[in-house]
Amino acid sequence: MKIECETIGVVHSPFQQAEGTPIQPARAAGSVGTVELDARYVDGLADLAGFSHIIxxxxxxxxxxxxxxxxxxLDTVPRGLFATRAPSRPNPIGLSIVRLLGIAGNVLTVEGLDLLDGTPLLDIKPYFGEFDQPGDVRCGWLEAVREHEVVADNRFAVAGSEESHSSK
Ligand SMILES: C[S@@+](CC[C@H](N)C(=O)[O-])C[C@H]1O[C@@H](n2cnc3c(N)ncnc32)[C@H](O)[C@@H]1O
Known part of the structure; x- marks a missing residue:
């Protein structure tokens, strides 16, 4: 089945290249940027300001x-793609839980970005600790990893501003 979806905005981040970009929001303290929502969706931001984190x-x-x-x-041996958060996937959808610092009109300022500048936005959801944080978590191969890298290299992303996936 083919699904068409339209972007609803764009992420502005300090990162132009994969190399040096934090690998996850939890390793991206101080990575501040903005999420620019298309103006036609601005009314949908009502009541979001009360949340500390958004998805x-x-x-x-x-x-x-x-x-x-x-x-x-975070590892040195091959793992099944779906047991990783690698950005190269059949549908390269990113899920980033970031701290919401503020909202001004259609622009959200966030901290914890692990995204390249210009990344298209598909959706924003509030992070609900009660629903999104299960109590009995196991983390498979990750539990054996001692040294955690914090920034990426270029193994999964094309260089420059070239797009490898058409967003048309
Ligand atoms: C490991 S992924 C995790 C993304 C998200 N937190 C997730 O779990 O789905 C983060 C890395 O993806 C790469 N990346 C970020 N934005 C990208 C984009 N627009 N296109 C391709 N790669 C990107 C960067 O190298 C970054 O370090």
Whole structure:
């Protein structure tokens, strides 16, 4: 089944290249940027300011074509793609939980960005600790990883501002 969806905005971040970009929001303290929502959706931001964190669903438009086995940033051995958060996926959708610092009109200022500048935005949702944080979490291969890298290299993303996935 083919699904068409339209972007609702764009992420402005300090990161132009994958190399050096934080690998997850939890490793991106101080990475501040903005989320510019298309003006026609601004009324949908009502009541969001009371939330400390929001979920950004994005289209990782510069991701390289996917492989089903990848060596994740936090490991040295190949893992099944769906057991990782690698950006190169059949549908390169990003899920980033970021701190909401403020809202001015259609622009949200956020901290904890692990996204490249210009990343297309698909959706914004509030983070609900009660619903989104299960109590009995196991983390598979990640539990054995001791040294956590905090920034990415270029293994999953194309260089420059070239798009590898058409967003048309
Ligand atoms: C490991 S992914 C995690 C993204 C998201 N937090 C997730 O779990 O879905 C984060 C990395 O994706 C890469 N990245 C960020 N924005 C991208 C984009 N628009 N296109 C391709 N790669 C991107 C950067 O290298 C960044 O370090």
């Amino acid at each position: 950004l669903l994005t289209y990782l438009h510069r991701a390289k074509p996917f492989s089903l086995k990848v060596v994740p940033y």
